[in-house]
Amino acid sequence: MEDQFLILLNGLSFAMLLFLVSVGFTLQFSVLGVLNLAHGSFYMLGVFLAITVAMFMGNYAGNFWIGLLLAPLLVAAFGAFLEWSLLRRIYIRDVLFQYLFTYTWILIIDDLVLMIWGARYSIISLPPIFSAPVNFLGVTFSSYRLFIILLGLLVAGLLWFFLQKTKAGMIVRAASVNREMVGALGVNTPLLFTAVFALGAWLAGVGGVLVAPLQTAYAGMGLDIIVDCFIVVVIGGMGSIKGAFWAALTLGMLRAFGIAYVPQVEMALSYLLMAVILIIRPRGFFGREEA
Amino acid sequence: MLKVDTINTYYGSSHILQDVSLTVNQGEVVALLGRNGVGKTTTMRSIMGLTPPRSGEVYYCGHKINTLPPYRINRLGIGYVPEDRQVFPDLTVEENLLVAQRSRNSKKGEEWTREKVYELFPELAKMPNRLAGRMSGGEQQMLTIARTLVGNPDLLLLDEPSEGLAPKVVLNLLDVLKVIKKSISILLAEQNAVFALSLADRCYIMEKGKTVYEAAAEEIRENKDIQKKYLIF
Amino acid sequence: MKKAIHSPACGEVKDSLYSWGFVIAVTTVAIPLIFSQFPPYYIKLASSIMIMILYGVSFNLLYGYTGYLSFGQAAYFGSGVYVSALILRSTSSLPLALLGGSIAPALLAIVFGYFCVKRSKLYFAMLTLAFAQLIYTLIFKWRSLTGGDDGIVVPRIPYLHNPLTFYFFILALVLVSVFIHWVIVHSPFGHMLKSICQNQERTEFIGVPVEKQVLVAFIIAGFFGGLAGAIYAPFIGVISPKLVHWTMSLTPVIMVVFGGAKHFWGPAIGAIVYIVLKDIITLYTDNWLLVFGLMLLIIVLISPRGVMGVLENIGTYIKKNITKANLMKERIN
Numbered sequence: 003m004e005d006q007f008l009i010l011l012n013g014l015s016f017a018m019l020l021f022l023v024s025v026g027f028t029l030q031f032s033v034l035g036v037l038n039l040a041h042g043s044f045y046m047l048g049v050f051l052a053i054t055v056a057m058f059m060g061n062y063a064g065n066f067w068i069g070l071l072l073a074p075l076l077v078a079a080f081g082a083f084l085e086w087s088l089l090r091r092i093y094i095r096d097v098l099f100q101y102l103f104t105y106t107w108i109l110i111i112d113d114l115v116l117m118i119w120g121a122r123y124s125i126i127s128l129p130p131i132f133s134a135p136v137n138f139l140g141v142t143f144s145s146y147r148l149f150i151i152l153l154g155l156l157v158a159g160l161l162w163f164f165l166q167k168t169k170a171g172m173i174v175r176a177a178s179v180n181r182e183m184v185g186a187l188g189v190n191t192p193l194l195f196t197a198v199f200a201l202g203a204w205l206a207g208v209g210g211v212l213v214a215p216l217q218t219a220y221a222g223m224g225l226d227i228i229v230d231c232f233i234v235v236v237i238g239g240m241g242s243i244k245g246a247f248w249a250a251l252t253l254g255m256l257r258a259f260g261i262a263y264v265p266q267v268e269m270a271l272s273y274l275l276m277a278v279i280l281i282i283r284p285r286g287f288f289g290r291e292e293a
Numbered sequence: 294m295l296k297v298d299t300i301n302t303y304y305g306s307s308h309i310l311q312d313v314s315l316t317v318n319q320g321e322v323v324a325l326l327g328r329n330g331v332g333k334t335t336t337m338r339s340i341m342g343l344t345p346p347r348s349g350e351v352y353y354c355g356h357k358i359n360t361l362p363p364y365r366i367n368r369l370g371i372g373y374v375p376e377d378r379q380v381f382p383d384l385t386v387e388e389n390l391l392v393a394q395r396s397r398n399s400k401k402g403e404e405w406t407r408e409k410v411y412e413l414f415p416e417l418a419k420m421p422n423r424l425a426g427r428m429s430g431g432e433q434q435m436l437t438i439a440r441t442l443v444g445n446p447d448l449l450l451l452d453e454p455s456e457g458l459a460p461k462v463v464l465n466l467l468d469v470l471k472v473i474k475k476s477i478s479i480l481l482a483e484q485n486a487v488f489a490l491s492l493a494d495r496c497y498i499m500e501k502g503k504t505v506y507e508a509a510a511e512e513i514r515e516n517k518d519i520q521k522k523y524l525i526f
Numbered sequence: 527m528k529k530a531i532h533s534p535a536c537g538e539v540k541d542s543l544y545s546w547g548f549v550i551a552v553t554t555v556a557i558p559l560i561f562s563q564f565p566p567y568y569i570k571l572a573s574s575i576m577i578m579i580l581y582g583v584s585f586n587l588l589y590g591y592t593g594y595l596s597f598g599q600a601a602y603f604g605s606g607v608y609v610s611a612l613i614l615r616s617t618s619s620l621p622l623a624l625l626g627g628s629i630a631p632a633l634l635a636i637v638f639g640y641f642c643v644k645r646s647k648l649y650f651a652m653l654t655l656a657f658a659q660l661i662y663t664l665i666f667k668w669r670s671l672t673g674g675d676d677g678i679v680v681p682r683i684p685y686l687h688n689p690l691t692f693y694f695f696i697l698a699l700v701l702v703s704v705f706i707h708w709v710i711v712h713s714p715f716g717h718m719l720k721s722i723c724q725n726q727e728r729t730e731f732i733g734v735p736v737e738k739q740v741l742v743a744f745i746i747a748g749f750f751g752g753l754a755g756a757i758y759a760p761f762i763g764v765i766s767p768k769l770v771h772w773t774m775s776l777t778p779v780i781m782v783v784f785g786g787a788k789h790f791w792g793p794a795i796g797a798i799v800y801i802v803l804k805d806i807i808t809l810y811t812d813n814w815l816l817v818f819g820l821m822l823l824i825i826v827l828i829s830p831r832g833v834m835g836v837l838e839n840i841g842t843y844i845k846k847n848i849t850k851a852n853l854m855k856e857r858i859n
Binding site for chain 3: 091117225277280
């Protein structure tokens, strides 16, 4: 029983990481109509920037927190720059070109990361506050993973509040169904697009920083996470934030229990789930009917 | 107020508007009449910057607007009510209005607030929390007009507001527009000429992407030949 | 009024016009080899160009003709490589390896394709990439079979020991396969694919099962992509998961962007440009991905139809100006 609970918690922490990254991806898609294939590369940038911050700070205990604050902002600024300088030139083009376009970013960013940080794999140490595990409802659990779960829930809550209760959030929701009309009603859509793209990149950056102490960083890790984002989006429904949440949760659980019970085929499980969803409910949990 | 000067607009490679010119003066209601597919909607979209003209110019209150993005055009004071309503279906009535709400300095004191709009559309006031996607066509039409009003435009582009509405709802709409026209100039694209002529001061008739006739509304009301030739009564 | 839906790749697929380009390309590659004074390095370069031509043309049957962009062709190329290598290791029969190395990927394409065509083009691109990543991870992790990161040494084929002989074998194989593509493209099925590309809704409306047609194209692309991989295995000698990596899926995409998707021979020309360019770039820098990334970015930004599109645009621009000038003359007269 305790074991299962531990697995559940592990699954939750993974699910929250996945949610943070994939919600940015789906948000960008729903407002801008562009699937940013380089989203995973933004995540990777988050990881490497966190490492750099940690290196600069040396052994200073707060380096993780500074990284968590700074790195996602840098990623967001980079995202905003890319949207402003390049992406907005191709909104009028067909989706396949937008695809191809963001695809080229992966090549560029991945190689740049390789040039700047090298192929040497690195990992940052956990902030001291998380050095000891916690006793949580009777099980001993990594305090850092618990922190990830709480932070993920917090971001999910804030996003929900932003989208449902603020005027800017309403504009985002309106733009996700009808970009043109939002512009005709006087909303500065170019600015909106830049902001939403930056927000998506920021979320990817947060996910990256959070994963930095858990996993060794390598150039190309962006592609692994983007595939996970795809799976989340297919399962949850393209453009649906609620869908991203529940799909990330499902996938997190599937992976955690998969690793625990059927480690040989764990990797294929998420694909299997995606295949099943595509057969029984092609538009995903909360997806709109495709236009 | 609005001056459209020999614009040409294309969809891809098809030439839709051919040298269309028209003007709307302050306080006027101008109707753009013609059958389905003659370019009325494209004219509206061209003015609004949604499908910018490839040549020709559009001026609004002295500003050249044909190269501006739609949101800038809106902020200069042009409100757009699209042909097929285009409410935001996942947002409530109230939220639809909130998204579009915009105060403009020139209108201090006589602004369209949500309260004032609800007064004008009592049906909407009854259901501020209804999802727009769950409303009837008539209600959605009211909502699109209300939504544009809270943006406080000086000129309203109304595209086929009566299309697909029950006769009773059309009458209701007519009353509303009569109120609105007291403070806002209107460019009204309509197939329903009876409806349009009961509001308009002046008319343009379009055919095959061109404006072919311009006259005072009264003149067209009386000229049966013109009616037969270009319009459906 | 509805906006006209313009699909990127769609439009007239031209081939006759560009055949000469291919003929010239092939002769430039082939003629020097006949006077085989060249060092084996160039013969091998020409061989890999040939293999990439097949890979690119098979990919373009899907992308150029139906408008469905696959980001995961490495799954089929790569599985062709591995199946062929494993068969060669156990039987050392090349025909068997080629057969297995193209049928296995085709079977894979049936399974994956079934899911990939379920929704829009957007999903298609996404899912092909995801499934390719699955195959990559599988090959990477299944050490006992694939050797994992270490790869496999493929036994040599005695009768193809001479690089020049091997080159001509590949040339023949590729020419036959490309000819089959030509026949497919000019068959009623090929015309159907083009109409899917130009207007999917309308094609669906007249009762064509679009999903099925695209799936068939996907399977054919998988089969020939696999065949390209199957011959690549004995050609390259040592194989590794790099050949299934997503950068391998990128290869045909780059080739098509360089050569143009709208011409039957576009990817062939693209293959020549790509291999030669890569050969040159890697002389100077390891960061060939970065260089290609920037080149692609610029091409996609300025010309949606690839390098050939740029040339074509210049052509039509000149033509237009000539007709304009003529019109002016007529008016003056």
